[in-house]
Structures are given as C-alpha cells and as structure tokens.
Amino acid sequence: MSRDLDIHVCIIEDDETIREGYVYLIGNTPGYKVVGSYPSFEDAAKKLANDNPDVILLDVELPGISGIDALPKIKKLAPEAYILILTVYEQDMLIFRALGNGASGYLTKNTPPEKIISAIQEVMEGGGPMSAHIARMVITSFQRNEASPLTRRETEILEQIATGKSRKRIAQELFIDLETVKSHIKNIYHKLNVHSKADAIKTAKDNKFI
Amino acid sequence: MSRDLDIHVCIIEDDETIREGYVYLIGNTPGYKVVGSYPSFEDAAKKLANDNPDVILLDVELPGISGIDALPKIKKLAPEAYILILTVYEQDMLIFRALGNGASGYLTKNTPPEKIISAIQEVMEGGGPMSAHIARMVITSFQRNEASPLTRRETEILEQIATGKSRKRIAQELFIDLETVKSHIKNIYHKLNVHSKADAIKTAKDNKFI
DNA sequence: TTAAAAATAACCTGATTTGGGGGAGAAGCA
DNA sequence: TGCTTCTCCCCCAAATCAGGTTATTTTTAA
Secondary structure (H helix, E strand, O other), X not given: OOHHHOEEEEEEOOOHHHHHHHHHHHHOOOOEEEEEEEOOHHHHHHHHHHHOOOEEEEEOOOOOOOHHHHHHHHHHHOOOOEEEEEEOOOOHHHHHHHHHOOOOEEEEOOOOHHHHHHHHHHHHOOOOOEOHHHHXXXXXXXXXXXXXXXXXXXXXXXXXXXXXXXXXXXXXXXXXXXXXXXXXXXXXXXXXOOOOHHHHHHHHHHOOOO | OOHHHOEEEEEEOOOHHHHHHHHHHHHOOOOEEEEEEEOOHHHHHHHHHHHOOOEEEEEOOOOOOOHHHHHHHXXXXXXXXXXXXXXXXXXXXXXXXXXHOOOOXXXXXXXXXXXXXXXXXXXXXXXXXXXXXXXXXXXHOOOOOOOOOOOHHHHHHHHHHOOOOOHHHHHHHHOOOHHHHHHHHHHHHXXXXXXXXXXXXXXXXXXXOO
C-alpha cells in the first residue's frame, strides 16, 4: 500500500510522554503517517515547510511562543495544513483566539485516542471537530441575553449604531425621524447607565444585549 | 425501569414520514421517550408547555411560521428545553440565525439515526452537537481574511472605531497622537475606497478584515 | 545593507455629529 | 385605565469627522 495516500500529520507538543503517545497512536493507525514531531514552535519552524503536513496537532501551552501566537506563523509555513488544537484549557478567550488565528478544530486532552483519529479524518473531509463542551461554548457565543432591558426597537437602533452609522442615516434607513432615533438613544443610555455610544456598545456587547 | 429518568423529546417536523421515523427511532431507544410530535409550530404551541420536554427536535422549513422564527417563542414555552435544529439547509444565514435565536445544536437530515440519538445525549451533557460541515462553517466564521490590505495598526484602529470609540479616545488608549490616528484612518479609507466609518466598518466586516 | 513599507506627527478647513435638557401624542396591552 | 413602546418636536454647546498636504522616524524585507 502506497504511503502517498496516507494523511500526513505533524505534532507540536512539549510534554514528551504525551507527544510520543500521539506519535505511537497515529503512526500505528493505517492510513496515517507522522511526518514530524516537535516539542516547541521554534523547533518545528525549521522543518515544518519541508514536512508538508495535511494536519498539524498543536498544543496551546508551549515553551517559548505559545501555540496560539504561533498559529499565524504556522499558517504561513504550511498554508495547506489544517491545524487542530489539543489542550487541557477550556477558557473562552483561548478558544476564540485560537479559532480566530486559524485553527480548524479544538480538542481537549481527555479526548480518547479513537476520537483523535476520527477528528483528523473529519477535518480532512471538511468538518470542524470540537470537543462537546467546546462546541457548546462556541454555540453559546452566538446567543443573546434574553433578559435585556432594551426594547426591540432600542436593540435594533443600538445594533445600527454599532455598525458606525450616524443617527441621521439610521433614521433614513428605518424610515423614522432623526428626533425619534435621538429619543431611543437617550432611553438606551439611561437604561444602560452610560453617556456615550462607545460605552453603550461595550455594555450591550458584554451583556449580550446585541 | 422508571420512565421518569428517560430523556423527554418533542418533535416538530411537517413531513409525516420523517416525523414518524423520528418518533419510531427515539421511542424505541431505551432511555428516551417521545412526549410530543407536531407538524407545525402552531400545533406544538398549545401543548408544548405541558409536554415538559428536555430536548426539542425542530425543522426549519415548516408550514406557517418558520422554525427559526418560532425558536424564541418555543424558548418561552419551554425555557428548560434544549432545541436541536434538524434540516436539509446548510446556508450560513440560516445557521447563524438559528444559533442566535437559541438553538443548541444543528444537524443536517442525512445524519444517521444513531448520530441523532447521540446528539440528544450530547446536548443533555453540555455539548453542542453539529454536523461536520456545519461545525466547519461555524469555525470559519471566526476567522479573518489573510489577504487584508490593511496593516496591523490599521486593522487595530479600525477595530477600535468599530467599538464606537472616538479618535481622541483611541489615541489615548493606544498612546499615540490624535493626528496619527487620523492619518491611519485616512489611509484605511483610501485602501477600502470609502468615505465614512460606517462604510469602512461594513467593507471590513464583509471581507473579514476585522 | 539598502530600499520599501509602516507608523508616527503636524497644520489647515468646514461640515456634521453627538449628548443632554425638556415635553407630548398615538397605539397597544394588561 | 394605567403602563410600555414608539413616535416626534424644541432647545443648546461641545465634540467629532472627513479631507487635504507634507514630513520624520522606525521597522521590515529583499
């Protein structure tokens, strides 16, 4: 069987035991081949472009530059590769920064071996593998706060303000008078206890009112 | 074995064949119980609160009010229930509106029966089940366009503008002069070929520059 | 080690927007 | 019938925005 049809995988993980575990797991699974294995981004950087991986397993906590900050650089070295984050951390900030920086999946380290293999398969087939809890957090990030103090119209107008439009333009697009828009904004400011649009937008976003 | 420990499931799906298929599948799986099955939201609305479901399977294309528009109303009738979207549609707009309206998962209709069962299980355990392609689209929505014409600083400043902050405030927070911020903004406008912050923000967001 | 790109800052002008004060009518709901 | 929401009106002063041109320093890349 030709090795050329195998999925080529790189691993960047500082803990030697865990790293060797992945190497063993993937190397011994038919259809997969480990083409590189490094304890840090600095080590990986030199050889990554030559490895020509299809998928890169990346740890977030690495010595030197963190996995998340390394993501854009890895993307440049291996633009065709899918990057899967493998980590113990489940903090919102890390997840969203990782995805924003180009990760195509996010797995926690308690993921059983067979799930890691299927995640690699899945990302190659156009999927976005995530651990269950991560997926929930991602979905939740799209959702609004149902206990918003703002009325429907107020919410609509604050959303428009958040796009940078002037009150005049908002009035025109909603077919209402400029004075009406101003009234709504005054009410929004009172309800949110702020005195500027920047603060209104921040408060509203922090509380998921918009 | 007590039925009280079962996961209670409601189904809202207009195609009778498909609906009965789900009823049969779920009703005959140990640990699950179908407590309601309706061809439209209007039919479901009357009885939903009484069914007290743990999970609701919801189709997006329904006669009368669409599943997506029904979502907030369903949330009010059964605030404790998790809602899983089951549909043939994979358009961005539908997915993000569904998630924004309160769905906790999104499955396409080619999902095999055992995956539907495990998705119900998963959402009850704090997960966010999504079909592979949906998950990829969701992840992609977090990612930036790497071919942005904006420099790092320009991107940073446009992001700040998008939060509603004034140029003066941006200057203070970035420890640079107001004139510098103005220079960057002029360059941003030229690069994006716009003449207002609203247009700059729109163009940048449409193209995922910010 | 240069040349190019990016970030910084200045000075000018005029139009527009913003935030805040007050009040008030109409529609719809409980 | 109150209560909320949406609508509109008047006033004001301060601040912001958009645009032009030029120029220095720092960083990055060839």
